[in-house]
Amino acid sequence: MTFPNLNFPDFLHPRPQPTGLDVQCKLKHFALITYALDPIRFKDIIPERFKLDTIQYQGKEQALMSVVPFIDVDFTSAVCPFPNFTMGQTNYRVYVIDQETQERCVWFIGTTLDSWTLIVPRYLWQLPWHTAIFDFDCHQDSDGLYSQYKMQTQSEWASAELQLTQSHENPWHYEGFPNLETYLVYLTHPLAGFYHRRDGKLGTYRVWHARLQAKPAKLLHAKFDLLDRMNLVSFENQLNPYSVLIEPINEFTIYLPPRVIQ
Template identity: 50%
Template sequence: MEQLTFNDDLLNRVPPRGIDVETTLAHFAIITCLIDPALIRPLIHPRFELDLVEVDGQERALLSVVPFMDQDFRFVRFPWRKWRFGQTNYRVYVTDTQTGEHAAWFIGTSLDSWTVSIPHYLWKLPWHRATIDFDCTYDIAAKRYTEYRMQTTNSWADAEVELTDTGEQPTRLAGFDDLETGLVILTHPRTGFYHRRDGQLGSYQIWHDRLQTTVGQVTTARFALLEQRGLIPAGTEPQIHSVLMQHETEFTIYLPPRAV
């Protein structure tokens, strides 16, 4: 994989307008799993190549489960209307063969809000209603979590997560020649692609500043979706590549998504 950096193209923000969304995300975690590429390849559109790493002599794809709490989800045109809800994204890291851009392939999203009906039905996004509960305690002075638990139920993708937070910034990421390349891949995909519910290829874009994450460790990581899709054996937990955690970060989501 080529060396990547946090350059101006990645960090420059296009001013939001209209129905673009701004939101503060809390309890943001990127729990990345190592998956056999042969198992995950059928879930990805043929336009995209999997971003692969070699860990312990085996080539693996990277799938991240990304839970967070939307604190004040709001449309730029209507900033006085705000929503608060939990969300969990399931994404695989890919390269677009047409543009060369590193991107995220979204298998789907769980959302704890009635507003999920808008992306689900209007824009045909693979977003699904769920009940998501966070039990988190953040030590502001120590700049780390002393408790982090998340549970998703009544969902297409039930999940149970318990993490510990070292409070230390990452110094390496397995399989990457340098830390910054790994952070660009795992923390900063600007474009997302997915199979729309009508079978077409869909895409949307986001922006956020460079994340300032700490290294976490998994105590519990149970993801029913990975078992259902045959990505891990039933009744097992995935092989964890890394856990990156951030207390809060600002996101911009450019809408509407589009069919490609």
């Protein structure tokens, strides 16, 4: 199986005009800790509408999933004056293809959020979002690289510990992809997310962002309770990710409310 070439010009487009409840925010200390897994581990997680967007890695077909922590800053309405919010967040996402549209997208296992505003996505929109308390301790050098990246999450659903570091010597790792650009399009530019709502229905929402400028980093420590509990990645194997990326800050537009598909 040869993975196809993906090119940013085919995926980048102007931002759709926000309306209504749409939100804009900056994502600070944005990291992508990605793991390669046996596809069978997602057998009872991914609905039939989707197929795993797999690669050939170390001689095997593998699915990829990412743990994506960041701090939402300047989280506010995209269309009218509204208070700004700041809150820690982590997304747990799997890379899939929507077989109805052939779009590359992500399947959200769930999200942790450190904010009272959780009541809207969790209870009004039934998103699989869970309460958490975050502590980020991050330091950057004069070049903007992370001499220290520490994140700790206390949560009944998905407690987590993470420590990264970054230097100019950190290599790019994209085995299984034909080139670096394909790897970056795949990991950083899915614009549609799907998930099982808390009531069991299928939900979706879309985002927009410009091309991200993430750079490689090194994992020093990771402990993601959710991945071990779901038998996706053991604590031991969490110390050996497929790849690690960090971008200090970027800007997203989120188109709301989410839609119910079925």
